[in-house]
Amino acid sequence: MAKYKNSIKIFMGIFTILLIALIGPLNFFSHGFYVNEPGADYLQNHYKKIVNLSEDPFTINFSPNKKNLVGLDIYFNEVPESGSLDIQISDEENKIKDKTEVQLKVIPSKGWYKITTKAKYIPGKKYKIQLSARNYDFAPSLVKTQEPFSEENIHSKVLICYAYAKPTFRAAERVLFILFILSAYLFLNCKLSLESRLNRIKKKIAICLFLTASLSWIFAFNSIDFQNTDNLNFDGSSGLIKNVYEAEKDGVRPSTDAFGKLANFGMYFYKKDISNITDNKWNDGYSRKNASIILKNTDHTRRYSVSGNYIKFSNGRKYMIEDVTEDEENLIISLDAPMILTPEKEGNLKDAFYCNEDNSVMEPLDYYAVMIYPSQYGLQGKVFRFLSKYLSFESFGFICALSMGLVLSIVILFIEKKYNMLMASIFYASFALSPWIVRFAHELYFVAFTWFLPIIVGLYCSINVSNKNSRIFSYVLTVITITVKCLCGYEFITSIMICTVSFLIVDFFKAIFEKEKERALLIFKTIIFMGIAALLGFFIAISMHAYLKGNGNYILGIQNIIVQDILRRTSSGNLNHLDMIYWDSLNASIWEVLCIYFHFKTQVIVGIDGNLFPIICIIPILIFVVDAKHFRENIESITLYIVFFLAAISWYCLGKGHSYIHTFFCFVLWYLGFIQVCFYIMIKKLINLVVGKKYESFDIKHSVE
Template sequence: MREWKIRDKRKIGFILFSAMLVGFILLLGPLDVFSHGFYCDTVEYNQICEEDFLKEIDLSIQDFEIEFSPLKNHFLGFAVNFLNVKEESTGTVDLEVCDESGKVLEEITVDVNRLSDKGWYRVYVNRKLKKNNVYKLRISAKHCKVAPHLQTVTKDYLGEENVSGNLLIGYAYAQSTFSLPEKVFIGGFLFAFWLLICLSVIEKDTLRKKCKYGAIFTFMTTVLSWNYLYNSMDNQNTNFAGFQIVSETLVSGVMEAEHNQIALSPYGLGRYINTVGIKSNYTSTFVSDENWEEGYSDKEPKVLISNNIYTKRVAVPGNYIKFSNNEQKKITAVEVSGDFLVVSLKSQRELRSSKYGSLEDITFLNKNKEAYPRGELEIYYSQFGLQGKVFRHLTRYMNYENAILNLNLICSIATAVVFVLLVFLLYYKYNFLFASCFYVTFWLSPWIVNFARNLYWVEFTWFLPVVIGLFCSLKIKNRRHRIFSYILAFIAILGKCLCGYEYISVIMMGMISFLVVDLFNAFIEKNKTKQILLFRTIFIMGMVAIVGFVVAILIHGTLRGNGDIIQGIKSIIEWDAFKRTGGADLNNFDEILWPSFNASIWEVYSKYFHFPTEVLTGISGNLFPMLCVIPLGIFGFNYKKRKLKWELPIMYAVFFLTSVSWFVLAKSHSYIHLHMNYVLWYFGFVQLCIYVICRQVVDVLKKEKVTHG
């Protein structure tokens, strides 16, 4: 009876805890109640053109009313600009916020002596106003000897919240305390904790086991994902913020092109070009110095834009520029100034960004005032670009401003899931220490971390075939599982190749690496049945991978040859394969690439033996040669002591050959891309070296414990 009462109490406590957890997640996510700050965009007086000032409103003569509609959640209030405020002023300014019917929702009273002339006064609204609803703001002055004035301006300086009235005013919002990724990660940790709590009320062993492993899987995935998105474990990894943005912008380029309604090609990647330049990063801006402000001249009606193939075509005399405020200015002259075009416009005075908006938002019109596209997409022909197609499609269902961050989050989680799957399988096949060495390496390697969130590299596609190969080695005796593994291997290799051919030799060898290790073990064990099964499985798996690669080449070749597959494949081999592998006719390539073609394989390999970064957080790159050599010493020592387990030297050789295969087969690519290809050491080789050392230390400690026990 007592046990039943305890169980009932546990169940009630679990239900209450679950309800509280669900409530917190609702507050954190859909309701988004956690916010902070008072953020308001306002325009300074010196940024407003004189002709755009309208009349002043004397509050001693009349009250003033505007209508507005909040565009976002967490509306906090206003920033109101007051004029004619004297030091000796007395009295109050009353602000009434009303609903559309005129019902007063809140009254705010401000002492005039708290105002400053031509200054912004921040007004806090305590009443929660709903997004997209229309409200009224009525401003009046009371008991003032000298009443403040309000300034009205043209619509160019009004926020999108403005419904009626031309008051110079800003609208303030709080920002969400937690970004979407942070909410996802917090939710992940809470879900893992909830699964652990479930163990207290679940009695069935099978269900308890599922909850336990589910909690561990979720926690491990969330930890990796967090680090992949924010690099929270390594402040020495200074390359993280801008790592391979030049590649990622090939993906964001097609997203931006579609957003701006520019026609796309069958390829999935491209470099977006517009007035700011050729988009190879996320930080390009217009010139601001003593003569220019955000690309607008301080003295003349001129703008300064990038000199590129797009702007040369559309920025010509006689055409027009349509600004974000819908005003149109005729182009009178265009002058080349190095990397820029100085575009002169027909106007009585200089233009300002505060009125005309960003030059990235302008639209060029021809002489008949027909609009040109807002940019141009330079197609990336070296691959099919599957990742660009997928991410471009996902962007349609997201807030465009946050799309890159959200997609980075998806990539981070996908990479983490693949790694945790790999770690779980290693735990089942080998042991806890071996799996832990892989997990810690995936967590703390600066190279793994830097690639993980990148939209171009989609790192999870590299290691998914490895997971499939490891799964096959675990289920080698089951025919259905083998066939299932072959199908998955084909899909994984096809998908990887459609996202790019980089590192494909390493990925294919990584896929069969554990099977190869098992094959050598079978030879050592002299198990002929196992030898035949493993050899046949490796052969089929390898052939399936090659078929996946060939299918990807055929799909890509069809596009490359404009329907002529043979011509397309020939082009891929001549301009892409030879460029990466060497053996090309130097006359066909730029001189800057010649050293990569002429370099020896040994020269390339030697470069990758010297790490420019930490191997793992806290482990200097200078120790990498030692990390490679120490396991060999341990193997020799254990061989001499007749304690050597041949599986580890075999793994060492297999993982080493897997990692260096790209250095050999893609010699030219590896010679040039020293800023990237160190990541290939993490296809099992670094992990194995760490494991061998840790395993030896553990064995020595166990022996000492037995000796002195």
């Protein structure tokens, strides 16, 4: 067998490359006969004349506009019972691509007849269809319409449609299939190779690819649980990203000229087709008393409504802007017109343009409304705005799901390395079966994978805490990952920061109880430096946000962030400075908020009812009490339980105002580690009871060799 291993590996490599090529760039697999037939109304309204077929070929020139042309769909007006129809398709060089003969008796009169073709056609290349009838009682006929129905037709108005096969796999499915294939290839390659460091690395990559692909599949397609996740709706938040995408596609964004650095915010609202004002002073946006118009006060209108610019109306008339009066909602623009303007004469304001004197710059008038979302820097908005140049909006959700799958796979692998396979398996199952993680994974506003990046750094640091270079590297990564998280939003930041150092805290208490003073001191110093790095990342993000929110004034920006964002989300806000909608959240007690989050609206994970969550929280405590005589041996599990519990509730307490209002998404904090630890403690205890106390394969390993 050994002498054939290299041949088998070569064959597997070639097969893998071919399979990836067929699934990936070639998109080889397709199915169906999809055609867009017009309804009966179209023929009735666009009918022009009849075209009779004879023995002389009737030619229709066409050019496919996409891949996988699989047939024709021809509308016949009248067809005799006898005779046959020859159909031939050839290219520009008159090389025959396909040819078939159809008995006329099978073709319906005044109906569609579908013809399949097995030939391959290149989009954009010209082909011709030749139709000729033989041995008929009377000539079969086609229909010509007033204009071509099919875009593929070239100078032909014959009513014919073109059928295409659809790709069997969606783009996201193809990507994930490729990951599965690569994972299988690497795993089998490892089995056929001798044990080595390179082989171990390939095996870890194979496992990581498999975990990423399987989790991403669940996140992207919600293939396990619809019942729970359908009730979790964050469309309002993700709508901000859609606003950014649509505005970018329309070439509209906050102005850098009029607002300076404000334009660097990555998130904003975008609305089209603003209605014009009509009341006793205004007639569809036109003043009833003088030569003025009124527009909504938006970034776009403020940029171009400047004295000296011109407004050109749909009737061709152009007037200079003399003066602009501004309030919170509207701009009143005075023009140098000699008379009162009316919509009947000048046209709808939506059809008017800003321009300069020579008409070289033309911008729509009040067609766009772009309103900044200033509560965060909006890094994700900037990234998606860039990607919108190359990708569709639908692909953004998959990018988030794939990123989440990769990040959580790394978390799972580090958990296995630091602890054991049981805990890693529980983390995997909890991520895959949690309705909250699955729902958040593909959300564009939250970009939830950024929550776990600092946690990965914390895990890495705890595993390599004895290595000085690794510690320094961890400090740098902590600054970067916390900064990135905060630039994408401050939600849950206290919980994420605590989770970043949670594993180090657990190691610290374990070292204390095991009387490893030097190790405990090293870990304590590391926790301090990691905390400082996390705070530094937070303040870097705050400073970048403050510069924008204060329009270049750091002090003003920080004041705005404290009053408008921080105090509003905590219990420290002044009710005199806040809208009434926030009063209940600030008046609520911390106990009231905590009680909310012990009553799940969904299942905890698939198959476990949300009403059982309080019991899931209590059972580990009972296990600790029963095993009190083994307190020293259980210190690691006890500390894990306490630290992750405190991490979750830290946001519920410190961000009380936010947590009280946003109950539709804050439950996800329990899944940063607390629920996994609860399941781990219960399952480990059950295994020890069943197998016996001497069974130690699930005992937690030391984090430092």
